[in-house]
Amino acid sequence: MSTSSPGGIGLSGWGNYPRASSELLAPQTPAGARDHLLARSGVVARGAGRAYGDAAIGTQSTISSRGLNRMRSFDAATARLTVEAGVTIADILAVFEPRGFFLKVVPGTKFVTVGGAIAADVHGKNHHRDGGFGTVVDSFRIALPGGEIVTCSRSENAALFAATLGGMGLTGMILDATLRLLPIETAWLRQDTRVAGNLDAAIDQLESSASTTYSVAWIDCLARGAALGRSLVYLAEHATRRDKDMLGPGLETFPRLRASRLAVPELFPGWLLNRASMRVFNELYFRRGAAHPGKPRLVHWDPYFFPLDAIADWNRIYGWRGFVQYQCVIPASRARRVLAEILDRVSRRGDASFLAVLKQLGEGSGPMSFPLRGYTLTMDFPVTDALFGFLDQLDALVVDAGGRLYLAKDARQSRATFESGYPGLAALRDIRQQIGANSRLVSHLSARLGI
Incomplete structure (x- = not known):
């Protein structure tokens, strides 16, 4: 059993940019999915639509997996x-x-x-x-x-x-x-917050805490000068029952997760997200996080791992033109210099994400896995006419440093940028040739990048 859209409909990723027309198919069984795949060319699978750009939009047809939910x-x-x-x-x-x-x-x-x-x-x-x-x-x-x-x-x-x-x-x-x-043992994390006055201090904190299971730094992308890259570094471990009894003796071990009622309206005015409002948000967020550094406390896993999931349709805050999430990884040996240059350019431009993150990565799992040993920086940018030339400049810094961009977030990098960052591309191309996928499995991303 399957349902499908009549002809093509406009599809986009989570960034609402770009939009492209594609027939949308919705099989309810694995056999139905296989049959759709066999009958079409220019097709790709799509999950929940959370890839930010054009990776999950087929050039002709898109097969949704949401009916395969057992x-x-x-x-x-x-x-x-x-x-x-x-x-x-x-x-x-x-x-x-x-x-x-x-x-x-x-x-x-x-x-x-x-x-x-x-x-x-x-x-x-x-x-x-x-x-x-x-x-x-x-x-x-x-x-x-x-x-x-x-x-x-x-x-x-x-x-x-x-x-x-x-x-x-x-x-x-x-x-x-x-x-x-x-x-x-519990639904809680034992979290420790560290304050980093600039990018070097943030990287120092992440490196010195490499034995900690979970670590992430929130970065103020508008900070400049000596405070460039100032951050709050959040370290965490899964809390044991003993941790819960010491830090939160009255808390339930596995409390019921409450659904959020917060949502962004469809016609949210994107102009509200401007340099002034982001500066205020960043300052308040930094002061709140810096108020009690170094004191372990319990936090539920949901806000630690998924902070933006509390706001339904948060992608609408960037307005009708959408946004691009820019995520790069820079090898550890060059990360401090290159990330400082990127952040300096972003802070001078003034319209970066209100929730930018820095994480430490290890080696990737396969030839096309994004991670490499180094640091990844993630930022959101509202789509404007001037944005893409600016991001091309950032791409040049990433390429020169031996880094790459994350395909699940990509909506606009060039083929040259992509090919320079993924030396394992030949292995994927060989597999695609062997299984007859070259003209059959084609997304807007793969067509753009020549995969």
Whole structure:
């Protein structure tokens, strides 16, 4: 069974830029998804639509995985869970967190599908220690362009397994996957906040805390001069029952997560997000976070891992033209100099994100995985006529430093920038050639970048 849009409809990613016309198909079973894939060219799979740019929009047709939303099996003894590709991280946490299980790797939003998390090899605040989402995936089944359904793991179809991690849906449509969950004692994190007066201090804090499981720095992108890159660094570990009894003796071990009632209206005026309002927000946010540094406290996992999920449709705050999320990674040896140059240019321009983050990364999981050992900076920019020339300048700094941009966030990088950053591209191209995907599995991103 399947539903589909009549002809093409306008689709976009989470950034609401760009928009493109594509036939939208919504199969309800793995067999239906396979049949759609077999019958079409210029097609790609789409999960929850949380890739920011054009990665999940087929040049002709787009197959939604949201109808593949069943949890198939769970073994509590091994913590192994098998789910269909359209199940979201939010779905998994809602069912298993109250039972004492979590996902070892989660991205910055819980509203992504398992299939999308594999295709982007998403990373979290613990990548420097635990790697990306691929490290929790034991195996998956994938439908190939010719209709064959194969099982992939590190020992079975290993090259296809590796190329699919970060391959952005260009090796086939993931149908289901078996994941390993993480046992936890409470729903709380033991968080420690550190204040960093500038970028060097933030990197020093992250490096000195590399043994901590979770770490992330919020950066004030409008700070300049000696305060360039001033940050709040949030370090955390899963709280034990003993931690909870010491720091929050009256708290429930696994409190029920309340749904947020906050939402951004569809016609939100983007002009409200300007240099003055962001400067005020950044100052208040920094002072609030700096008020009690170095004192461990308990925080629920939801606001720590997914701060923006509390606001429904927060992507609308940038107005009708949308926004671009710019995420680069710079090798550790060049990170301080290059990130300082990027932040200086951004602060002088004055319209960067109110929630910019810096994280430490380890090595990637596959030939197309985004991470490399270094530091990743993420910023949002509202779309304007002058934006793209400015981002091209930042791209040149990233390329010169041996870094790259995250494909799950990309909406506009050039083919030359992309090819310079992904030396594993040849392995993906070889796999695509072998499985007959070159003219069949085509997204707007892959067409733009020549994958």
